[in-house]
Amino acid sequence: MSQRSGYDPGVPCWVDLSSTDVQASARFYGEIFGWRADMIDDPEADGYGMFVHEGKQVAGVGPVADVGPASFWNMFVATDDAAALADRVTKAGGTVTMEPMAVFEEGVMTAFQAPDGSYAAAWQAGNHHGAQLVNEPVSFCWNELVTRDPAAARRFYPAVFGWTPRPADTAGFEYTEWTLGERAVAGMVEMSAGYPPGTPSFWMTYFAVADVDATTTAAERAGAAVLVRGMEAPPGRFSMLTDPQGATFSVIQLNEPGGNI
Template sequence: MTARPDEGTPCWADAMFTDVERAEALYADVLGWTFGASAAEYGNYVLARADGSAVAAVVPPAPGQQGPAQWCLHLASPDAAATAARVRDHGGEVLMQPMRVGDFGTMCLAREPGGAVFGVWQGDTHEGFEATAVPGAYCWAEIRTREPERTDAFFTAVFDYTVRGIEGGMNGFRVYDLGGRTVLGRMRMTDDLPPETPSYIEVYFTVADCDAAVAAAGRHGSAVRYGPADSPFGRWAALTDPQGARFSVIDITTARGEKPQAEDVVRAPDG
């Protein structure tokens, strides 16, 4: 049996789109996804697969929930109710109470004090990503926040994260480590973004060719926010799809330059 992901590990990503068919066409072209049938009993939730492995999902908004499209990163938990309680205890907001989803698992939605929305997933028959860091699959995520100190304090209280700085990190970039592994990034939002832009989590998907993925996204009306550009982690670009969902693509096989080193611990969890 595959070991369940440690609590706080990114384990799933999904997005809500008013026009699901348009989203499917775009992500099929950009990421090579194929899509299953929508599950009416679960709000017409549609699984996306890369080379046969479940890697994400798309879903239309429920009645009365229309809003801008956005990707939501879900963090693993052995007890979603207990995690939701810690969210409330440490200044976050539970947007959707823990809810059982058939025999797949239990989910809830939360907002951290800096404003970024994230999910909590207590897996059962569906533990989360069936593949990562391969073309079409999730590989990384960064919390973009206007209140980094509050964000760090919250996440280290809710999950067993240690926060570290990065040598030469721009915009106060930090990483969250979990059990000796780096699992998330955290960056201060700059004035380049309109003040009405809320804090959010940027999800990175792996691609075989960054430039080709950007070109494909452009054919579907996506906007390029940054790149394509080379980095020590791969050639990448930040995009906004036509329905407003932000995401990034990265070719991790084309890393250029030396990876920056993590600095001393900035904040460790209490106890």
């Protein structure tokens, strides 16, 4: 199902971009995905806005909270109780970096750092339930934890989200799917030696595209760095990119329509 009006607890429901230059990011993603950035006209929104595709909200965008060297994509997982989730984070050895906070009438969010070093967030829906379009071209379709400590992640994320780690058959490549019941909702891979020293564990967002090679070329022309170009994987051909403001993301041409989100 591609158009969504809600998400079960434990399912990734939203992604947003923390950018060092929101206007430049809006131009870049508008060029490669055709998104329109609708900024929220309220000083209390702190410059936050919505990326919209064909009338559907597909992601968010806002300035980085602290001035830093690079932008980054954030993953939000649906919850029915943000306060209880934050408590589970602490009990599982994580650090709550944003206490549960109401966002206008839209919902309640909390953010945290896991023991493996990765950051994630949770969303308790109010008026805003999450992405209105997923698993179709230019919407998000998968989130993957790239971690330096898979063992720590395997202990932490099940305690917080109720996920179960399940080894996936990837023709000799070690990969883990995070499942909720029988449903795969996210992935995990150990960070390879190819990453620069000191790169922290992070969640990679994948966006579905109709033509991965054309999108990769368009992104490169718009100023992105290509980290992985047109590699085959069981779900489809993908590329890994870093946008001009430093946010890393992946695009994938799915072999089969739809997805697990």
